[in-house]
Amino acid sequence: MTSTTHQVTGAVSRAVSEGLTDYPPPERWDHWTEYDPRAWPERKLRTYTLIPTVCFNCESGCGLLAYVDRETLDVQKFEGNPLHPGSRGRNCAKGPATHNQVYDPERILYPLKRVGKRGEGKWVRVTWDEVLDDLAARIRKAFEEGRHNEVMYHVGRPGHEGVMEWILFAWGVDSHNSHTNVCSSGARAGLAFWMGFDRPSPDHANARVILLVSSHLETGHYFNPHAQRIMEGKLKGAKLIVLDTRLSNTASLADEWLSPWPGTEAAILLAIANYLIQTGRYHREYVRTWVNWESYLKHEHPEAPHTFETFEEKLKELYGRYTFEYAAQESGVDADTIRRVAEIVADCEGRLATHIWRSAAAGNLGGWQVARCLWFLNVLTGSIGVEGGTSANAWDKWVPRPHKLAPHPDRWNELTWPREYPLAFFEMSYLLPHFLKEGRGRLDVYFTRVYNPIWTNPDGMTWLEVLTDEEKVGLHVCLTPTWSETAWFADYVLPMGHAPERHDLVSYETHGGRWIAFRQPVRRVAMERMGQPVRFTYEANPGEVWEETEFWIELSWRIDPDGSLGIRQYFESPYRPGEKITVDEYFRWMFENTVPGLPEAAAKEGLTPMEYMRKYGAFEIRQGVEAPPYREVDPALLADATVDEETGIVYSRVEAPKSLHMTPHPAFPGDERGKPVGIKVGDRVLRGFDTPSRKLEFYSRTLVEWGWPEYAVPTYIKSHVAPEKIDRDRGEFVLMPTFRLPTLIHTRSGNAKWLYEISHKNPLWIHPEDAARLGVKTNDLVRVTTEIGYFVLKCWVTEGIRPGVVACSHHMGRWRLQETAMERWSSAWWTSSARERASGRCATRAEWALLRARIPIPSASGGLTWAFTRT
């Protein structure tokens, strides 16, 4: 034994004698001792209190364990939380990189107020009290004058559940706005027309076949929880099929990688569907029971015999043209590969796990039908809501109802839901500046929350123009942890916490199961553990970085201090009547009342539910797959029920008890028979799907009635970048910007040093054939011209991309208006004249849509014309 080992404390000796463990055992989390790695080679012990929180660098909400030094309250590192059911102790690079975000020397530490002109870049530090009083007075005035629609909240990265519904309903505004329609709304729409829910929840770990129409496994959304379960599934023999034009990390691990021409994915999926249909290798009973084929026959073939067999015949006719050869011709993937994949899908035995997000469904004309065609395969194979299959997100997610939730406001905001877009899936957010310019309304107080439209949206200059116009946007309040192009045009830049600096409730459909997790401000929790009371989270965070939940409570209270607006009541404590609720009480009430099983689990350990969540940071509500549509309807609801003889839909006049959760569900108004509660299946009354027919809607009357009969069934829409629309001989390519690398976090990548170091290059992916045609090699500069401008960048010659397509991630390459201001590791200086901005001619990048791009082909006589020129 060397002399140094004598210095080891009892705790460490015990750890050594107990053998090595993956994670510190939870019973010792509060007092964990280990060597300081930074003191090496000196063996120096440090004592930590380990506090669970939730990562905020993508949406999957993985568990983190913060090692908070008991003496200095500094966070030494973040590791995984082994008790988190979604991530199970594992993290991707983005998790531990949280440390960089917290200790970024250039982060925003204080509330800042603009002085001078908007966008001029002159800021002064203000107090939270000044901010709250100013905002509250302004919002109150708007409410008093009935200008509710002039207050808007626009979110880019949400990452928390239920809070904004609570706040905005209480304020009585219809003012939620999102980024979704430049992101996932295509995929969402395709799924929602089928089943009422707009996101898939695949059970990868138990699947026989995993079919991914995106590179989502690595692109952020669900990367870590999905990746580990896909690997589990593969270890158990599952086949992995990936449709991705680009060779993603996921595709590199696939049994079958299909690199289709962008936008032709639906043709491939329908060829697979056609194969199942023509060969009769689909789940007949499932389709007969759960697909609304009766409605299809009734409206589309009223003359034909009203039998399932007729429907089967019609299916064969409808999809007969989608042969493997046709799909091959459209997509460029050879017919044998598609046939092989179809065979694999046909053998899935009802365990087909599929996923689609953004990717093929985003940025493509008709992309929403890709999602619809993918889900068609789940329907045909009967792999919905079963082990190894795919569920709807809401079945595997839990958003607890808060103590007091206002009814949905009876207001309509034309700025977010303009009536000429009746089928808009999510708010028409990218048109907001245009609506403002058209005089459809104005904004008095506009909150952006980690939303960066100036950079993200195709016409960033229009946003810039409107955000600088104080007539159109009275006050722009930017809630953000980092600087962004949009923050630069705010009146208030309010620093909101990173993952370990805020309270949020998180629940995502990461697998067949259901869980909630608790994001915590770890320094605050550490201080409270050590008996130092903290009034507001910004007193414990670095600088005066705050958290949204507490900010909204304080702001709401100041908007309606006397209760005369009817807002205050929602912010009164359920424990101390008449007094202002604390952030602690807000979550505590939900943990005690609306999370099934949590109070019992806590009691078993002698803890209150709140203590349980503070200690473990997560709670598993359910393990395994469960699908409500197949469950019987609560007999109490059938006391006063009517069955519609034609459709089998069961209506009930009995008021259903309020659900404990508020996970979004489609709502149906019902009629004099009451509300639809289920559907008759044989002798039983089952709940069915949340669709008008209570079945899976192969045939959507909604689409027919709103004027889109040709899209009422799953179909293939030729995209705007279909092969025949691209003239490759003229140097035209499809530019694919809709991907990201697993280490990038949109416009926040640049503030996590490590992530930026891992992925700091953003080359143009180009196939060797195209490179040879253009005469370029890796690292050569190329100029890419699109409809709205051009950019110059280095290229990367790789077989990981389809010929005719070039790719460049939208997560990197930023700009700023002032040379030294607005910190950022990854931004570039950008100038534009006021005239350019006013004319809208100077466009920023269109990053979400696939674009037709042109790269000059060298002429026989001369060299390339796009060599980098000096400015």
Added chain:
Amino acid sequence: MSNCGRWRGRGWRKCTPTAWHGFKPRRRWPRLSARPPREALTELAVDYQRLFGFGVPPYESVFLDPSAMLMAPATARVQAFYRRVGWRPPAGARVGAADHVGVELLLLADLMAAGRQADAERLVQEHLAFWIPPLVAAVSGLNPAPFYATLADRTLEAVLSLLPGASSPVRFPALPPPPRYEARGLPEPRSGPRQDDGLHEFVRALLTPREAGLYITRDDLGRLSRHVELPPVVADRRAMLMTMLRLAGQYDELPQVIEGLSRLLNHAANTYQAVAEAFPGMAPLRGLLAGTAASHGSQGDSRAGGAMRMVWPFSRLLVESIRPHELARGAQCPRCPGSGSAPRRGKRAGERRRENAPGPRPEAHREGPPHVTSVPL
């Protein structure tokens, strides 16, 4: 100072009216005038955000640790000092990390007020003396409002006047070395040495105040970039400098950029000299710049010599490792015919040049302040 802030007629490291040169410690400080008007306060607040929010993060770790991050090992060193003297930052000190300049100065004030002169001196000797000078220099380079310029000067004076003197000079902080894999018999990480390791190392050293002796702001780099008429690169300091050097390589501006960097280092060396003359306890810091030179085996013979010798070996390395023209395909270099088609992984441009042309003449080392333009390209 002969060459301060004047370079081809353009001042890009302006000489602000700070006490940097001709430094004389004051016996008495002027009193602050009456409370300034509100507009003036607002202007000061704007300047505060510009200087410290966007310009120079005022944390010891940013000056001492190569990562330039908060909560680096350098922060732990500061916290250890706090513990040793039995002090905790007040709860109301809401900063990004415990080694914020305000917090350290608060401790200094507390120690002085408590009559703990020895501890105060140690705080200066072991911490403040290392990074207040480059912090003040960086702030002054950002053209601050007179209020901050004066405040910076007074701070510098106040801090350095606590140095015990030549008999007890400042001690260079010992930070934990980076982990060495072979110490445990483990192999080094797999990734082989990068082709341009020298450039990375050079940039890292230049941007680490502990090694370079000064904090080079983005403002400095931007001005230098504009001065040599290279495309503006605005990113983090590392990317700015790296890209500027690479672009300079492509456009044959490397000597000008090296000269510009030399000027910066020169300026720092001069100011350290001035400070060391005023405060003999700071003499070892003059050696900070000279020390790098010493490690390259030369003697400091001018005030700027140390800094220059830091740049000198690297400038040669730069020439060898940047491989000008390889990145700029199609941009033919008039001096290197055929270089545009040089293979990426082929013989290094520098190697070719070494075969054809003599390297930097050793005597150039003693021509301080040397002109790097003499490096044959």
